[in-house]
Amino acid sequence: MGVRAAVVVCVTSFMLDQNLWTAATYYSIIANGPAQIQYAVASIILLGATTILWSLRDGRAGNLMFDGGSIFLFCTTIWMYSYSVLPSIFSLFKNLPPHPSTDAIPEDLQSAVFDLASNNLICSVALTGVLGLQAGRFWAESADNDDDEIESLKATPGPSRGKTPQSE
Structure with missing residues (x-):
């Protein structure tokens, strides 16, 4: 039993270290990327925030919710990225030490990768919530429009309702 457990732990650790180095390399690419990419990302975020704020202006209860x-x-x-994710990426991954992917990842870098993964998971869940809320808003507005169409059809006099010029 002890040998099997040791082999599983060693194989898992090897695979985990390779994935941690891959994640660290990814964060290093972000930290060392051209500033234009960072400006483009910031512009896209600003566009999204502006659009959401703009839709609040019509003041309908559905929009407010x-x-x-x-x-x-x-x-x-935005707060998570500004105060946790990006500062960690730019401070810890700007100068990644050279390494073969088979080396064990240093403890401080391993901790930083786990922290960033946790923070990115929180951001992913929050952004998935934004997508869900916007889909719900679309569904609620389309249901309201369907109800309005049904009411307008009910208000139309009986004999001419549903008749087209070709049917006459």
């Missing part, structure tokens, strides 16, 4: 929740989740994500 769906867009208010979206703004909260969107701002939570």
Whole structure:
């Protein structure tokens, strides 16, 4: 039993170290990327925030509920990236030490990768919530439009309802 457990732990650790080095290399690429990419990402984020805030201006209750929740989740994500994810990436992964992927990852770098993965998971869940809320808003608005069409058909006088010029 002890030998099997040791082999499984060694194989798992080897695979985990390779994946951690892959994640660390990814974060290093982000940290050392051209500033234009960072400006483009910031512009896209600003466009998304502006669009959500803009839709609040019509003041309908559905917009306040769906867009208010979206703004909260969107701002939570921006806060997480601004105060946790990006500072960690730029401080810890700017100068990644040279290494073969078979080396064990240093303890401090391993901890940083796990922290970033946790923070990115939080951001992913929050952004998935934004997508869900916006889909719910779309569904609610389309259901309201369907109800309006049904009401307008009911208001139309009986004999001419449903008749087209070809049917006469």
